[in-house]
Amino acid sequence: MYFDLTDPDEQKGAYSKLVGGITPRPIAWISTLSADGVANIAPYSFFTVASVNPPVLSVTQVNPSDNKNKDTLNNLLATQECVINVVSHELVEQMNQSCANFPSQVSEFAAVGIAATASKLVKPLSVAAAKVRYECRLREVITISAQPAGGKMMLLDIVGVYIDDSVLVDGYIDSALLNTVGKMGGNDFATTQALFSLARPEL
Structure with missing residues (x-):
């Protein structure tokens, strides 16, 4: 079956076609600090590496139906830092x-009971049990679309990495030991335990 996404009616179902096919997706668990210190x-x-030199990460907010920014983006715009x-x-x-x-005045760290630790070069807290953490400063926000379900891409300069x-x-991160999870479509997640290797071909 083919879906013509230039057709406005077909565009309404684009989300499921994207998140169901572009899998597994790595998860950026982003900690920020609000202007009020929450x-x-x-x-x-919607997370990946955007550049290595300089080291930059890319995270995209899909705009909620009420078209308001999520707390993470509001906090980044206000305080310019995240982990x-x-x-x-x-x-x-x-x-x-x-x-x-x-609510924005409630800290998920406290509400969920997430053990935190101080970061080195930025003010937002880090997750103490996270085995890899990227401390970042906001480089730029690119608005792809300001409409509901539109995208706002956050480009983040990495200033420090905890491993x-x-x-x-x-000296290298071992994928099996890190044991990350990936996001699939709907409520599904994937593990990264069934690993296999392929050598890059040489011509």
Whole structure:
């Protein structure tokens, strides 16, 4: 079956076609600090590396139906800093609980019982149990569309990386030890335990 997404009627069902096919997606568990000092944390699965030199991450907010920014983006615009906490399998339940629609004055760290630790170079808290954490400053927000379900892309300059010694092997992050989860369509998640290797071909 083919779907013509230039047809406005077909565009209404675009979300399920995107999140069901572009899988698994890594999860950025983003901790921020509001202008009033409230520690916020929320997961985003539209997340990837945008650049290595300089090191930049990309996270996209899909605009809610009321077209208001989510707390994460509001906080980033206000305070310019965040931490991307990588979600290993043992953190998935707390990560999922943190995406409930808490009021902006409520800290998900406190509401969900997420153990936090101070970050090194930025003010937002880090998840203590996260084995990889990227401390970032806001580079730019690119508005793809300001409409409901439109996208606002947050480009984040990485200023520091924490990697727990338990997931390092010969100086590199071991995927099996990190044991991340990925987001699938609907309520589904994927583990990263069934790994296989393919050598890059040489011509």
